[in-house]
Amino acid sequence: MIAHALQRLSDLAWPPVCPVSGAAVEENGRLAPAAWHGLTFLDAPWCSTCGLPFPYPGAGGSQAATLCAMCIARPPVFDKARAPLAYDDASRPLVLGFKHGGRREMIDRFARWMTVAGGDCLADADVILPVPLHWRRLWSRRYNQSALLGRALSARTGLPMETDRLLRKRATPSQAGQSAKSRKRNVAGAFVVPDRNSVQGRRFVLIDDVFTTGATATACARALKRAGAVRVYVMTLCRVVRTSDPTI
Numbered sequence: 001m002i003a004h005a006l007q008r009l010s011d012l013a014w015p016p017v018c019p020v021s022g023a024a025v026e027e028n029g030r031l032a033p034a035a036w037h038g039l040t041f042l043d044a045p046w047c048s049t050c051g052l053p054f055p056y057p058g059a060g061g062s063q064a065a066t067l068c069a070m071c072i073a074r075p076p077v078f079d080k081a082r083a084p085l086a087y088d089d090a091s092r093p094l095v096l097g098f099k100h101g102g103r104r105e106m107i108d109r110f111a112r113w114m115t116v117a118g119g120d121c122l123a124d125a126d127v128i129l130p131v132p133l134h135w136r137r138l139w140s141r142r143y144n145q146s147a148l149l150g151r152a153l154s155a156r157t158g159l160p161m162e163t164d165r166l167l168r169k170r171a172t173p174s175q176a177g178q179s180a181k182s183r184k185r186n187v188a189g190a191f192v193v194p195d196r197n198s199v200q201g202r203r204f205v206l207i208d209d210v211f212t213t214g215a216t217a218t219a220c221a222r223a224l225k226r227a228g229a230v231r232v233y234v235m236t237l238c239r240v241v242r243t244s245d246p247t248i
């Protein structure tokens with residue numbers, strides 16, 4: 001009751017606005033209709049491994065397990081990747097506002113979308129694991145957006161979240177605007193498992209905000225699997241769909 005009253009008061013002082021367009025909305029955590037309609041939600045048919053949507057039904061073949069050309073040519077280290085939203089001009093302000101601007105009012109909605117897209121990953125996992133930030137970046141940003149997503153997913157699914165299974169042992173340069181090759185080089189060997197016993201034989205869902213080239217997911221999955229993890233699934237809020245657009 002008190003929380004509700006306080007919320008009404010704060011809404012009067014700071015009227016809720018759409019995190020994408022800045023237009024007034026009814027309540028916090030909502031998008032203005034134009035922003036909502038601009039978003040591209042991803043759905044099957046998609047690559048059963050990396051979640052890349054196929055342009056039309058059956059484009060990946062008629063088998064239950066259909067793979068994209070990239071996953072056939074080079075099978076990923078992680079078992080599956082899923083994201084509910086395309087990373088594009090429409091979703092970029094939403095993601096950047098959350099990642100750098102501290103806009104968290106949509107987090108429960110993000111978790112709901114991710115649960116729908118990655119239900120099969122969550123159903124087969126023991127634990128949720130956010131992609132760690134290096135302590136220096138955590139210090140300057142004050143929060144780890146992947147851990148916020150992980151916590152919301154944990155609350156929604158009941159799966160525990162553990163944050164110390166993987167460490168980022170060196171600060172990697174920002175991946176923004178970098179090519180696939182340099183992204184891969186940036187994060188190769190950047191992650192370590194401090195305690196192999198806590199990883200061995202377990203199934204993880206790795207959480208991150210955006211899946212761009214998969215370089216970070218691959219580096220994390222490699223470290224976890226070398227330490228004995230049996231499954232590493234990757235769930236992100238967004239995914240780059242056109243490989244020519246890796247700029248975040």
Ligand SMILES: [Zn+2]
Pocket residue numbers: 047048049050051052067068069070071072
């Ligand atoms: Zn694929």
